[in-house]
Amino acid sequence: MSEKNLLTELAAHLYSFGETENGRMPSERELAEHFAVSRGQIRETLAILEAMRIVERRAKSGIFLTTRTASVEALALFAKAGLPLDPIQIYEAVELRKIHEIKAAELASARATDENYDRLRAILAASEQRIAAGGTLAEEDRDFHLEIVRATQNTVFYRICSVYYAMGERRLPIYFSDPDRSARSHAEHVQIFDALLKRDANLAQALMSAHLQGAESYWKGLITGKPSGTA
Amino acid sequence: MSEKNLLTELAAHLYSFGETENGRMPSERELAEHFAVSRGQIRETLAILEAMRIVERRAKSGIFLTTRTASVEALALFAKAGLPLDPIQIYEAVELRKIHEIKAAELASARATDENYDRLRAILAASEQRIAAGGTLAEEDRDFHLEIVRATQNTVFYRICSVYYAMGERRLPIYFSDPDRSARSHAEHVQIFDALLKRDANLAQALMSAHLQGAESYWKGLITGKPSGTA
DNA sequence: GCGCTGCATTGGTCTTACCAAATTTTCTGT
DNA sequence: ACAGAAAATTTGGTAAGACCAATGCAGCGC
Structure with a gap:
């Protein structure tokens, strides 16, 4: 928030023009x-x-918002810029996230290294401490899920999933504003971790699926209720 | 190839320096x-x-190749720049592609619209014509697979999968240099299309899985044989 | 060998300038 | 009044020069 970043500000500024006349942005x-x-x-x-396919520069003519679909990274930028993400895209991202993470749980249960386990343990310890102190989860949740993706040892996988969490960065605090949810999530994380430790792919998948189901229905209900951004 | 692009050339140039002394690039x-x-x-x-996390600019110090994982888009750039993609990353991408496209086949079989079907029909017709003329598949293959992803009606999904095909752009001609492979692929495409038309999610998934299995093992064998790039 | 000093290097930023294509305005002829 | 041609303006693309402050390094002195 406090961090002034020309990239995000410019993106926000350009979008504030919306569909001005012919769609041309300021020079x-x-x-x-x-x-x-x-x-x-x-x-x-x-x-x-322009590289993110958010904007199009026509030589000697002007700057226009692209009609083509923007890059994946653009979604993360949108979130960072505080732009109201299209509720449809949020749902799409949640759907994809579920696909990815369930598969990640399966692969991770077979490929996780001691390093991965150690990091997961550390993350869970931090979560527990946070909750014991009456706090709520935030980065710990992101770290836990991303570490599982990393445990697939597929870096391309990791890159893609990073985008989701960049997208959700400012939504996590809202989601975890309910202390109960933090505790419940943490408990589920522990279960998932145990499944990974036992290298039980089926169990890990099932637990992850159930875990994400909660988040999915939460967001789905929230976006249908409030169509616009929750800033 | 003929298209001179500073972005790709610069990327290639910087990578040609490899791990020069302290890893600092030219000023x-x-x-x-x-x-x-x-x-x-x-x-x-x-x-x-830098936005793609390929390079890092340290103020008043110099330009360095990033040690962090680059963005997803960076993979497409690497391919376009003709940089020798890390065989491991190729495998990772293939693994992910399979995950994505099998799921895409499932979702598409439930969500494909008439428009999607029309486009798929057109693509298959083009493929057939090409093969009948003794040619080999190339864009038709990419178009077919991407159209299925588009048929999931999940644009975020589409964006992500676009990267794979940008990565494989210059590999497709090699893969399809074998005319037999073109014909076989086309036949499988037709089967997959029929499954989608019947809205048989299980069949579509199974066919897609088998279809990609061939490509996966082909590339796996090729990259283990020739560790470096295949131009 | 160690610490300090001073200078050249380097990214970060701004200004000015010119070009050629695209766009808008003005002018002109009917 | 209108359509078309011509002129003026705007706009992105590109280059060159300059200044700053932090960095890194070489050389000096101890």
Whole structure:
């Protein structure tokens, strides 16, 4: 929040224009003036936005929001920029996340190394301490799930799943604002960890599926209730 | 190939330095001179590379290759730049692809619209024509698989899977250099399409699994034989 | 061998400038 | 009044130069 980042600010600014007339955004020179930076800075940022397929720069014509689907990374940027993510995309991400993590649990139960187990133990210990102190989960949840993905030893897998958590970063605190949910999640994490330790792929999958089911229905209910962002 | 692109060329150039001494890349000024462009151009490109977590710019210190895992998009760039993809990452991508596409077949069999079916029919017709003319598959294969992913109606899913095909773009011609393989693949595509049409999720999954098994073992054998890139 | 000093290097930023294509405005002829 | 041509303006693309402050390094002195 406090961190001022031209990339996120510019993305937010551009989206604030919505579907202005022909969809053309302010010129580079205008943007430079608006953000009180040089044109070079704006161009550097626009280059990134263009690489993410968020924006399209037509030579000597102007800057436009892309109609093509943006890159995966763009979703993470949207979340970071505080842009109201499309509820549909949130649901899509949750659906995908479930697919990924259940499979991750299966693979991890066969491939997890001692290092993975150690890290998971540390994460669970931190979770327990946090909850014992009356706090709520947040990074610990993300760390736990991502560590399981890492335990698949498939780095491409890890990269993809990182996006989900970047997307959910500002939603986690909301989700875990209920202390009960923290405790319940933690308990389920422990069960999943035990299944991984026993290298019981079927059990790990089943537990992960049940664990994510809760989150999925929570978000599904929330987004159908409040269609727009929950900032 | 013919298309000169500073982004891909710069990426390739930087990687050609490998693990030079402390891992520091040439300075922006040197790179600008090397590519005969202005420093601004180099900085714009480096900004993209940094956003992809391929490169790290340390203020007043230098440019370094990131040790952290790069973004998903970076994999597509690597392929486009003709960089020798890590065989391990290729395997990882193939493994993931199988996970994704089998699930996609399941979801698509329930959600495919008439539009999806129409497009799949058109793609299959194009494939058939190509093969009848003695040609080999290439884009048709990619289009077919991606259309199935699109038929899940999950755009995030689609984005992720697009990366695989960007990665494999220059590998497809090699894979399909064997005319037999083209014909066999096409026949399997037709079967999968029929399963989708019947909305038989189990059959679609099974067929897709078998279909990808062939590709998986092909690539696995090829990369263990030739550890490095296959141009 | 160690610590300090000073200088060249380097990324970060801004300014100015010019080009050529695209766009908008103005002008012109009917 | 309108359509089309011509001129002026805007816009992205690119380059060159300059300054800053932190970094890194070489050389010096101890």
